[in-house]
Amino acid sequence: MTLSPAPPVPAAPEQDAAAGPRPDRPCVTELRLSAFAGHRRATFPLGPLTLFTGPSGSGKSRALQAYAALARLGGGAELAEVFPDPVACVPERARPDAQWRRGFRIGCTADGPQGPVRLDVAVQAEPELRIVGERLTSGGLVLLETALRDPSRPVVQAAWHTAGATPVTRGPLPDDRLGTALLPLRVAGKTDGQRRVLDAAEQMVVALRSVFACDPSPRRMRVPVPLGAGRLLPDCSNLADVLWRTRAECGRRHALLTAAVAAGCAGEVVDLLAESLGDGTVRALLDRGDGRRTPLKLLGDGELRYVALALVLLTGPGVLEVDPVGEVPAALQTLTVLADGFDRRMDRLQARELLRLAARMCERGHIRLVGAVSEPSLAAGADGATVVDLSA
Known part of the structure; x- marks a missing residue:
């Protein structure tokens, strides 16, 4: 099971004034699910604010799962950590080949200073989990290509662009990690071709990392939590600990958060x-004025999810539990929030207020949001949103 030859990719045209300049911060602008769960030959555009909509079972959550998986692979995670149940990612009617192999294919495009860079990955789920093919391309040129040659060995044969005395360099790469993320360790960067490979790989990795996939859990948010590092977890269960930190660190952002909470x-x-309970734990409260305070545990599920997501949108990588690219300045990175069930358990007022906040924050360029909403009209009314309707 290897990647079939890709169609020719045209060279990226020079951008004109109408198209606008290339983004200074690398970002993922397209998600491709060639064969993943219920998706086949699907290509989804991604903007600063992207909303997936459609009925239950249409594949909204699966699309976000694929994005999150690519992000983790870009950060160097092992395949088994990223796909604990890989068979669930195989298209339902996919038949095994002669060697009883089945798998799935995902990919994305990252735009940035190097222009559009494409990454496509083929994963074998059965009988063994492994990456069996990967391709990194830019401007119509294949910069990295891997293929499984010997199923008995835990490696793939890789070939990357050199453009020196030797046009292509070949060597083995492990079959349980993304080759693009390993290139800085394997490519010397001595020729123009090698430097092009490294620049494209770095753009892809920077675009994929600094992703925060969150799904607030109201039940866990109601329990007092111990004081810790003040970095918000994906389920937002330690929201009180984060408030204890951020309220003192940034009064301006805290005022914006308070205003957002008041609106929703x-x-x-x-x-x-946040209030200390004297035993090393803290709980979160709403100050109602005149000395009246309401513990967050008394709020409804929709209100709790609204508060948590508002906090996510108004903070940054220094507060969220993300995997930033330490060797790249923060000014050249963009935080991407993945929010499945963005409007889950909220009323229309809360969902609209949260989307207005998301639109304002995404417009500034420091944060991008890819969310899934259940109400199509809600997505259609979001200012500046790229809406991906899966109802068809």
Whole structure:
């Protein structure tokens, strides 16, 4: 099971004034699910604010899962960590080949200073989990290509662009990690061709990392939590610990958060704070004014998810539990938030207020959001959103 030859990729044209300049911060602008769960030959455009919509079972969550998987692979994670149940990612009606192999294919495009860079990955799920093919291309040129040659060995044969005395360099790469993420360790960067390979690989890796996939859990948010590092977890269960930190560190952002919470929660809200319980734990409260305080545990599920997602949108990599690219300045990175069930358990007022906040934050360029919403009209009314309708 190897990647079939890709169709020719035209060279990236020079961008004109109407198209705008290439982004300074690398970002993922397209997600491709060639064969993944219920998706086949699917290509999804991704903007600063992207909303997937469609009925239950249409594949919204699967699309976000594929994006999150690519992000983790870009960060160097092993394949088994990224896909604990790989068979569930295989298209339902996919038949095994003569060697009883089945798998799935995903990919993306990252735009940035190097222009559009494409990554496509073929994963074998059965009988063994392994990457059996990978291709990194830019401007119509294949910069990296791997293929499984000997199924008895845990490696793939890789070939990367050199453009020196030897046009292509070949060597083995492990079959349980993304080759693109390993290139800086294997390519010397001595020729123009090698430097082009490294620049494209770095753009892809920077675009994929710094992803925060979150799904707030109201049940866990209601329990007091111990004071810790103040970095928000994906389920937002330690929101009180994060508030304890951020309220003191950045008064301006905390004021914006309080205003957002006041717009989406019932009753008056003048502040959002964390209170020590004297046993090493803290709990979060809403200050209603005149000395009245409401513990967050008393709020409804929709309100709790609204508060958590508002906090995510108004903070950054220094507060969220993400995998930033340490060797690249923060000013050249973009945080991408993946929010499955973005409007889950919220009323229309809360969902609309949260989308307005998301649109404002994404417009600034420091954050991107890819979310899934259940209400098509909600997505259609979001300013500046790229809407991917899976109902067809």
